[in-house]
Amino acid sequence: MAGESANNNEIVIPSITRIFLGPVGSTAPADATSPMPEALRNVGLTTEDSLKFNSEPNFEQVRSAQSSYPTRTFQTQDAATIEVDLQQWSGNNFRAVYGGGTIATVTVTGPPASTHYKFTPPRIGSRTEVMAVVEVIDGGKHYRYIIPRAMQMEGVSKDLAKTKEAVLPLRLAVQGGDDLDAWYVLTDDPAFATA
Numbered sequence: 001m002a003g004e005s006a007n008n009n010e011i012v013i014p015s016i017t018r019i020f021l022g023p024v025g026s027t028a029p030a031d032a033t034s035p036m037p038e039a040l041r042n043v044g045l046t047t048e049d050s051l052k053f054n055s056e057p058n059f060e061q062v063r064s065a066q067s068s069y070p071t072r073t074f075q076t077q078d079a080a081t082i083e084v085d086l087q088q089w090s091g092n093n094f095r096a097v098y099g100g101g102t103i104a105t106v107t108v109t110g111p112p113a114s115t116h117y118k119f120t121p122p123r124i125g126s127r128t129e130v131m132a133v134v135e136v137i138d139g140g141k142h143y144r145y146i147i148p149r150a151m152q153m154e155g156v157s158k159d160l161a162k163t164k165e166a167v168l169p170l171r172l173a174v175q176g177g178d179d180l181d182a183w184y185v186l187t188d189d190p191a192f193a194t195a
Helices: 091-098 190-194
Strands: 016-023 052-055 058-062 072-077 080-086 102-108 114-120 130-138 141-152 168-174 184-187
Touching (some): 080 141
Antiparallel strands (some): 052 080, 058 072, 130 141, 141 184
16 A cells, blocks of 8 residues: 555644744745844743644535535635643733723822833734744754735633633734735655655
């Protein structure tokens, strides 16, 4: 029987994962291992098992009286999402999780005098898109999912329990366009050469 032989070197265990976000139009990494471009910032620590990349195409089927099975299937749309829970609370991560917003300085006259900050989520119609890079490392193999445009398109639900850390749920929907790939992967994994 023809086919690929069993090869445990083609099993991927994502021992290290990182998420980078930046403005749409930022320079993407050129390959799977070069330094990340400056405009893309690391969101920091994330929970161990929360990272997911979902590709969800939709299909329609044509049915005919002469067959119990569909006689033709065609794709009607594509969709992809990134899900990850951020452990680090920062102004940049709040803005990422809520799809934008503003941070203003609030001066407290005291005593003692100190500086506070006010985060305001975006209003309807003012959410911002971001560029995202998901980095996956398994030993000497590297993978980078490049997403030129993505937008936070879900509500934000945070558990504020005193028995565990409170996380910021980042849920990005991949955006597309005729002029660029909606997403792609860069890798140095030799197993891809056989394709």
